[in-house]
Amino acid sequence: MHFSIPETEVRSDENGSSYVAYNIHVNGVLHCRVRYSQLLGLHEQIKKEYGNNVVPAFPPKKIFTLTPAEVDQRREQLEKYMQAVRQDPILGSSEVFNSFLRKAQQETQQIPTEEVQLEIYLSNGQKVKVNILTSDQTEDVLEAVASKLDLPDELVGYFSLFLVQERGDGGCTYVRKLQEFELPYVSITSLHSPDYHIVLRKSYWDTAYDSDVMDDRVGLNLLYAQTVSDIERGWILVNKEQHRQLKSLQEKGSKKEFIRLAQTLKYYGYIKFDPCITDFPEKGCHVIVGAGNNELNFHVKLPSEQMKEGSFKVTRMRCWRVTSSQVPVANGTANPSSSSKCDVKLELAFEYLMSKDRLQWVTITSPQAIMMSICLQSMVDELMVKKSGGSIKKQMQKKRLNGSFQRSDSQQAVKSPPLLDSPDPSREQVVKLSTKLSSVSLRGLSSSNSASDISGNDFHGNYAFEGIGDDDL
Template sequence: MIHINVPDTQTLVEKDGITKYTAFNIHINGWFHAAVRFSHLYQVAEMIKQRFGSKYNGPDFPPKKLFHLDEKQIEDRRNKISKYLSTLVQNTDIIRSSLVEKKFLELQVNFFRTTSTHVSVDIYLGDGERIVVKCNIDSPTNVVLRQLSDQLGIKDPEIFLWNFGLFMACPKDTDGIDFNVLCVRFLRNFESPYISLQTANMKSTGHGIHHKLVLRKLIWDPRIEEALFEDSTLTKLLYKQAKNDFLVGNFEAVRSDIVDRLRSCEKNEDHIQFLRLCHLQPSYSYEILADCFSDNPRPNTRCSIKIGRRQLVLGFENGEEAIYRATRIRVWRISPPEEDGPMIFQFEYLMAKDDFEWVTLYTDQAIILSLLLQCVGTEILQEHRNMSIEQQLMTNGGGSGMSVFLEPSKAPLILKPTLSVPEDDFVETETNIMPNTSSQTERKTSSHSIYSLRSAKSAITSIEETSSLDRGDPLGVADLYDTSNDMFTTISDALPLHNSAFANITDDDL
């Protein structure tokens, strides 16, 4: 998933050191990606027109101008570029194309203006072990991961790409004794990990924050981990992360004798038994995110947040927890921040029979939270396909792309499935969105159409009939948000945001 924002422009100087030009600042997933001149964006638009022709039916890319533009005209051009990109990413035939992916990578590489072609990338495993990967500066994420798998001696790189992801992370504490990191960005194949890391650190080092590239598992169900035990290298990767997560307190053993057994397994280097003991601990296999604020149980309540095991868990200062099962989440959405506040992540949850309520979180990690929720949804979807875990690992499921837009009016975003299923399998319901009760976030809201699937089976059938365009995204299943505005955009090369996995909610889920 790619969230694109073109918030402003900047004036850059040509290589001759004299000529100046205006560049449009592109931010992806909340991070600066590149400053791109109009002519380069125009070339991308022309390539898309030639390659895809009538498949794109949105607003035209702004035309060239013979004369110099004033500030008002530049701002108008920026808005038109945003609207063009917003419509472009709604077309799954275009956004799933490797050409679009490659073009975004080229824009990033061209802006970076490096004199080196070959670089080294430090990637940290789950326990902090550093692996140096030599690659080209324009190597995208999947290429870097494949080179890492070769260095680690992994038998099947496809299974590795399926189950592990590359994240940008920063330390949770300042003492640096333990490898305790917070994942802040999920790197995808439209970007160079080396450039993304360098660009982020150039902006954050002055604030005392140094980011690293870390490898994290993208699986939460212990059964899937069991299926990976046949590969000793993959088992060791899982073990390294599990051991470190236990060391830094990301999960706890339920009994003291379990702690002793874990230490014994660690001493004897019994990786499989260590992991199987971890599987028995309810708090294992969660990704811990930064603290946020919630409107539950009261407005402006500070809470911790973690996601995994097919549920979202909020922890409060009084020691209580609120557990939200993914199978009871009907829809989720991301809204732009109120002024300088954090982004808003909301999901509609089945609180009781026939009683859906919106839960609101205020967090700057809304995007990565959405991506991780997609991972959980993927596991649920695969389970509905009635496939064994081994078949899931070896089968390549395809699907459509997805888009996310944040409107300039700051209206919330609603997710709707767009799979190729009969219209009878869709239910359209009008849902009244309740205004936030916090005085800091009061805003007007209105009714929105929310689409859900009556039957996950029909959606699954359509998925199985669609082949993935990208072997680096074997879980390629995705949806569209119900909007067409221009602030934030998503290009789907990520784990799928497939709400139909949660759509078959019944009273049994209570």
């Protein structure tokens, strides 16, 4: 997650005294407004809990009123402090840090703690209404949904809640996975738009875990509904014969067989992102990025209109970073500087092992850069767990306010989606373009399906993964 403090505000407290508020943004969106004294209090808590040697440097107090230049300097220092805390594997996941952000989010949006009903969507469009508190964190809401669906406790950790935006063309954009430092009700309410909603989706990448989920009736229904939805929206590529087989299995009610056949299809289990821009293989290329199977898949349109497709394996990424910058919005005027409004430009850049001795940076410019980064990190985490001989474990801790949830509603069943529509003819060409995709290199694919290597280098083994370290991640 990308933390920034791009701006400050002069506000008044209940006594009429003015103070400087620092606006903390997460992924370019306002999360909370806090005073210097609040952040200093957080710093003191962290020091008390973890010691002076662990915490990053904090900007010192000033005796006299700060000048505008000094306020801006403090803003930059506080931004670096928040980023350093978040990036620390211990401090960034600590309850001290997360509870501070949750409380600040609630106070900023001025939403009192009370019982509410929150709608959570399933992949098939079905809504699950759960009774929660406005102050309940992500893990609590996830458990409430699982309880409503009768999903066993041991499978809750296989799923996550995602913030999704519906587009005008009927598609959807996955904005981010809801985090432990936010309150889902507050997050969705503060957007003030019916286009956003929260979706339950599986949060693992290794298809071997599908077997664990399919052993349970509810888990099977959730996975089946997600698979049908991904096929319908074109995230999973299906030709006519495969579509016929899937529809036959669907008509028979053979959900496990349906999923097993889908597992063999291209892009099963991938999350697809909105069209964006990349500098590979040339600057200014339009690209559709997909995340899955421990890779980022590129479907690139070159300036020459030629289509190329290929994959970047996470095991060959030495490191990656997300950067943000403020881009002035002209607001209809000829001079962009005349407007104080700014858009946030996000970029994901990763250093990739193109050949045994050659590393190269590849950059993606996309509003979903943070979501891409989250996908990469979760892939690496899953690989590390698997490499150490472990497996997915339920890591949710019950942190309640005033006791446990009151769940008096009856359990809700997951409805089966309607039968698959005929495959979109416009997707047939994509299937043909993809037939000779190499899993380890970018190849040019023409309408005749001939392939030519873009990079001109062959890849060898999993060299980058063997040398990967925590500092790179």
